[in-house]
Structures are given as C-alpha cells and as structure tokens.
Amino acid sequence: MGRSFDYVILGGGVAAGYAALEFSKKGVSHGELCIISDEPVAPYERPTLSKAFLLPEAPARLPGFHTCVGANEERLTPKWYKDHGIELILGTRVKSADVRSKTLSTVTGETITYKYLIVATGARALKLEEIGINGSNAENVFYLRDLADATKLVNTMRTCNGGNAIVIGGGYIGMECAASLVINKINVSMVFPDSYCMGRLFTPKIASYYEDVYKSKGVNFIKGTALTSFAFDSEGKVSGANLKDGRYLPVDMVVVGIGACPNTNLFENQLTFENGGVKVNSRLQSSNTSVYAVGDIASFPVKLFGDTRRLEHVDAARKSAKHAVSAIMEPNNTSEFDYLPFFYSRVFSLSWQFYGDNAGEVVHFGDFSGTRFGAYWVNNDRVVGCFLEGGDKEDYEDIAKVIRVKPTVADLGELERRGVEFAAGVGRKPAVVAAVYGGGWYASFGIVVAASVAVFAYWYASRGA
Known part of the structure; x- marks a missing residue:
C-alpha cells in the first residue's frame, strides 16, 4: 500500500504550516502536497503552548492558534488544507526513510514516495533519564513540547492552586512556565546549576533584572545546584525533590525544561550533519538534492557572520520553511537564505x-x-x-x-x-550614509571619494553639454 506526492513535508510543527502556506502561494496543484505528522492536529504556533495556553484567563485554544496567525497571515485550519488540496496525514509516525529511493515508511505499513522532501521534524524535549534521573513517567511530572503536554499541564495546574511546583531548568521553557505557574497561584521554585537564568543569552546584569521581577511575583530561585532524585508517594507521584546541595523540596508538580534534541534519527548515515542538525546550503538543500531541512533541525549558513548555525526558534522555523519552498518551486528566482538571528520572549x-x-x-x-x-x-x-x-x-x-x-x-x-x-x-540613515557609518575610516573615505568623483563627473558632463 502506498501513495505518491510531488512534495512531502515531514513534521507538523510551525515550519510545516508556513511551508504549506508558501506552497499555496506558489501555485501548488491539488493532490501534489502532503504533510505527515505524528500529532493528531494540523500545524499550530508552538510558542503559544508556553505562553497564552497556560494562562488562567482567556487562554489560547485551537483553532485560534493554528499557523500562520503568528505572522499575521492566514489561519490554516483543517478546512483550509482541504480547500487547497493539501493532504494532512496526521497521528502517523514515520519509522524509516530512504533518501535514495525517495520513500518514507510509516508505522501503519504505508509507503509514501516523493519528488521533493522538506524535513521539518523539529526537536524533542530532553528527558530526565538522559541525565541519570528517573521519574519522567510520574503523572505529576511535565514536559512542554506539544499540545498533549500542554493540555496535561493545564489540567493539573487547575487543581494545584496554592500547591508547590518546581521547575527544573533556567532557560526559555523554565522561565516562561514559571511565570505561568505563579500567575496560576502556584508556589514556584526554579532549580538550575548556573549562577543566573537564561545563561545562553542573558548577561548577569540582564538576568538579575528578570530574576528580581520573578522574585517580586513569588518565584524562588535555587541556583548553582541540580536535581539528583525524586521521592515518590504510595501512588507513584513525585512528592519531593532531592538536590545536589542536600536540600529537599516538597513537591506537588514538576515541570522539566532542560533542553531539546533535534529529531534527526531517520536521516543518520544518509545526510550530512553539522552542529547536531542536518547540514544545508544557502537554499536549505541537504547533501541529497531532493531533501531540504528547515526549522530546529537545519544547520544553515548565516551569511551575516560567515558561519553555520542551528537555531531553535520560531522565527527561524517560519522563514527557513518559506525559503525552502521558494527554492524548490522557483529555483532560478530564489536568492540565498540571508537570515538575521532573532529571539524574543514575553512574560508578565x-x-x-x-x-x-x-x-x-x-x-x-x-x-x-x-x-x-x-x-x-x-x-x-x-x-x-x-x-x-x-x-x-x-x-x-x-x-x-x-x-x-x-x-x-x-x-x-x-x-x-x-x-x-x-x-x-x-x-x-540613507543607505550610503549607513554604509559610511558602518564601514570604518577606510570605507568611509572610499565612499566619500567615490561620491565626490561622481559629482564632479556629473558637473563636467553638464558643462560640456
């Protein structure tokens, strides 16, 4: 049993939705494109899960945050995909891929072939077991990567008013979840080994500002230590957390945000890798010319800084997806991907x-x-x-x-x-002035001389006429 498509998007996250919209803008015909996702819903704006979805008042819910509302474009509901002739193969996991034969095999036994494949499989949350700690399967331990995770977390938050939560990790997920937990009137302690929060981006001075704001809201920071183990009650729930510095924290719920790992296992030993992701060129094309990689898994050239990077952020997912589609559909009219690294957050x-x-x-x-x-x-x-x-x-x-x-x-x-x-x-500033401003003394002098020569040439030509 098998089906064939000209274009296949593997993955159902942010990048998939934005790629689908770009395909429709480029005139893809009905029946040419499909999206395969192991999630049971159409692509949505994933950042919503750690922000508005967790709020107690007027929380975001589907279909309100399907892509591509995050960029003020069309909202791609399941009906939109049907109306545009785009096949959604949802709740389906691909168990193997063969880029030479251009085939994908699903756990249901179906084989799907393609002419072009966009890999948009994103990243998964790192589990505690991967750092030597057991307890991920306890019903009051939470990760936040997909809609099911967020729904489970919200359901517990509603019954935990006045309870004790610990957040493991001081990065993006940790900070945004801690804010939402305290807004839901839950006592929050953040535990992480670094000396300040958001260490990959913040400076100590910037971090101190946000930590003071969080403290004013009731968040307790426990820095410079780490979780070593959990204590469990008779029902198998986590009842306490043991820390490396000897402290014990009573616990009603745990949120884990210790990082993410790109979902690239289907393509190991088939594509070239770099920085933990699939290495692509400035067209987002992998070492196999029929396969493109976008979003969290793509390691792409950053022209501005002259190196190759893998960036886990919604903005990179949106823009790389659109660029890959353009490179496939209009190869002669698509320039190189010139991305400016960008990150943002909103809390309180x-x-x-x-x-x-x-x-x-x-x-x-x-x-x-x-x-x-x-x-x-x-x-x-x-x-x-x-x-x-x-x-x-x-x-x-x-x-x-x-x-x-x-x-x-x-x-x-x-x-x-x-x-x-x-x-x-x-x-x-105008372009020339900005270039002068940004080029240093030699560049400034050169541009000024060039401008002067141009003015003189114009005057001389006019005089001769």
Missing part, C-alpha cells in the same frame, strides 16, 4: 527582543530600574548583537537594522550613553 508585562550574536564585549544601556534597557555586543570593533527590553515597534526595527549594518564603533561609551538612539541613528 515584560517583552524583549534580541538580534544578532552575543559574542564579544558587552555594553549595557538604559534604565535598569525601569522597564526600558538593553545591551550591545561588540566583536572586533563592530556591533554584532543587541538586546532590548521594553522597546516599541520602531525601536526593534532599528536594532535589527543596526545589526545588519554591523557598524564600527571606536567609543564604547557612545553605545552606553545613546542606547537605542545609536541604533536609530544608524538604522534610519
């Missing part, structure tokens, strides 16, 4: 955005006693990254533009003094 009344690379020397700016502050990262005398809390739409557009320009900065004090205004000064 706070909202931050980050663009670029957090490498080099850090320069903080703004009012850390208020709600509008940030930091620049300067590497080899160039501004390569910027973090901003509390900005408006124009501010965020400015910091994105300034990182694109990567201006040379001789005086770091200028960044500290001017803050966002520095980005506005670069980002809102």
